[in-house]
Amino acid sequence: MRNLMITGGAGFIGSNFVRYMLERYADYRVVVYDKLTYAGNLDNLKDVAERFADRYAFVKGDICDAATVRGAIQAHEVDAIVNFAAETHVDRSIMDPDAFIQTDVYGTYVLLEAARELGLERYHQISTDEVYGHVPQGASKESDPVAPRSPYAASKASGDLMVNAYFITYGLPVTITRGANNIGPYQYPEKVVPLFVTNAIDDIPLPLYGDGLQVRDYHYVLDHCEGIDLVLHKGEIGGVYNIGTGAEMRNVDMAHLLLDLLGKPESLIQPVRDRAGHDRRYSLDVSKLRALGWEPAHTCEDAVAETVRWYAENEWWWRPIKSGDHYQEYYKQQYEGREVGD
Numbered sequence: 001m002r003n004l005m006i007t008g009g010a011g012f013i014g015s016n017f018v019r020y021m022l023e024r025y026a027d028y029r030v031v032v033y034d035k036l037t038y039a040g041n042l043d044n045l046k047d048v049a050e051r052f053a054d055r056y057a058f059v060k061g062d063i064c065d066a067a068t069v070r071g072a073i074q075a076h077e078v079d080a081i082v083n084f085a086a087e088t089h090v091d092r093s094i095m096d097p098d099a100f101i102q103t104d105v106y107g108t109y110v111l112l113e114a115a116r117e118l119g120l121e122r123y124h125q126i127s128t129d130e131v132y133g134h135v136p137q138g139a140s141k142e143s144d145p146v147a148p149r150s151p152y153a154a155s156k157a158s159g160d161l162m163v164n165a166y167f168i169t170y171g172l173p174v175t176i177t178r179g180a181n182n183i184g185p186y187q188y189p190e191k192v193v194p195l196f197v198t199n200a201i202d203d204i205p206l207p208l209y210g211d212g213l214q215v216r217d218y219h220y221v222l223d224h225c226e227g228i229d230l231v232l233h234k235g236e237i238g239g240v241y242n243i244g245t246g247a248e249m250r251n252v253d254m255a256h257l258l259l260d261l262l263g264k265p266e267s268l269i270q271p272v273r274d275r276a277g278h279d280r281r282y283s284l285d286v287s288k289l290r291a292l293g294w295e296p297a298h299t300c301e302d303a304v305a306e307t308v309r310w311y312a313e314n315e316w317w318w319r320p321i322k323s324g325d326h327y328q329e330y331y332k333q334q335y336e337g338r339e340v341g342d
């Protein structure tokens with residue numbers, strides 16, 4: 001593997017992964033293939049395009065478009081696909097699931113089919129802990145059945161099942177990683193951490209869903225990237241690997257931590273109506289990845305502090321997004337009139 005096609009590489013985790021791989025492997029070339037939806041942003045790769053001009057290329061395209069996918073693979077002599085491309089926000093999947101089915105299910109099939117026909121060395125699927133569904137106790141192992149509960153999670157689980165089908169049926173060399181909640185630079189400010197941080201900087205209320213006692217495992221995006229790299233190079237073909245820290249954080253505690261770090265008052269927390277079908281807890285057993293030698297470099301607290309610092313220092317990146325028509329319209333639709341209690 002030397003020539004990687006990173007689909008969805010202009011998004012949050014994808015752009016961090018592109019930078020990480022080009023820094024780490026001097027002989028790797030990367031082509032980012034991305035549709036540039038509302039979540040894709042070439043600003044995320046601005047420094048990459050300058051620093052790695054001779055080993056980096058960008059193709060604008062939809063993973064559902066088979067001809068363009070094949071053309072990019074052939075033109076760039078791609079030998080492995082790492083697929084980050086997806087619709088990713090649970091709340092948007094509740095409002096309108098259509099694009100989720102298109103990209104996360106059909107788009108995955110198109111990539112698999114291209115990988116099979118063109119004989120690629122590897123297809124790696126970026127998946128999520130949400131495929132296991134709500135986990136009231138214990139921790140999900142890779143062998144657990146998938147039990148998704150939101151349209152987003154169901155579309156991602158469907159993608160995973162198709163990846164496995166291509167391994168079993170056609171012998172396509174695949175791997176899958178299922179990550180917990182990532183935080184860090186370049187995360188679109190619809191996800192809870194960048195939304196709360198940027199709202200708090202501007203003294204705008206932090207909309208906390210329901211009782212705020214839902215639990216997530218927030219880990220630093222570069223720790224996730226290292227885990228993907230390890231599975232890509234040392235993972236068992238056909239294998240699934242969970243990636244997370246196992247640390248648990250309640251949303252209400254996250255809100256307090258962010259406000260503390262920014263020196264803002266707790267009165268900014270605004271309880272709002274809960275998310276429909278809200279999964280109260282995810283938890284991953286990450287012993288399989290640890291057995292490959294992976295350890296996260298950041299604690300949850302380090303990851304949060306690093307993330308807050310980045311948003312405080314990089315207003316150039318998020319202010320244009322938040323003031324844009326698309327974001328403003330989404331925010332209104334999602335949060336207007338949703339307040340509950342005092």
Ligand code: NAD
Nearest residue numbers: 008010011012013035036037039040062063086179181182
């Ligand atoms: P993101 O929303 O920031 O970026 C998604 C990217 O995919 C964007 O650049 C977008 O333009 C691109 N894209 C969307 N539809 C496309 C299509 N049809 N064709 C080509 N490109 C398309 O997403 P993210 O948070 O970086 O997530 C990346 C991947 O990681 C996703 O597969 C997601 O399910 C998974 N994941 C995310 C998290 C998380 O916490 N963010 C955790 C676990 C797994």
Ligand code: DAU
Nearest residue numbers: 088089090128129130180181190191192207208209214251
């Ligand atoms: O677990 C991995 C998943 O993490 C990824 O697969 C998804 O792509 C990613 O979006 C994320 O999903 P979540 O639903 O866990 O993340 P989100 O940031 O949307 O919400 C985190 C928690 O915060 C969740 O319990 C809902 C809550 N929340 C979220 C928003 C946007 C709020 O309380 N208020 C909010 O405004």
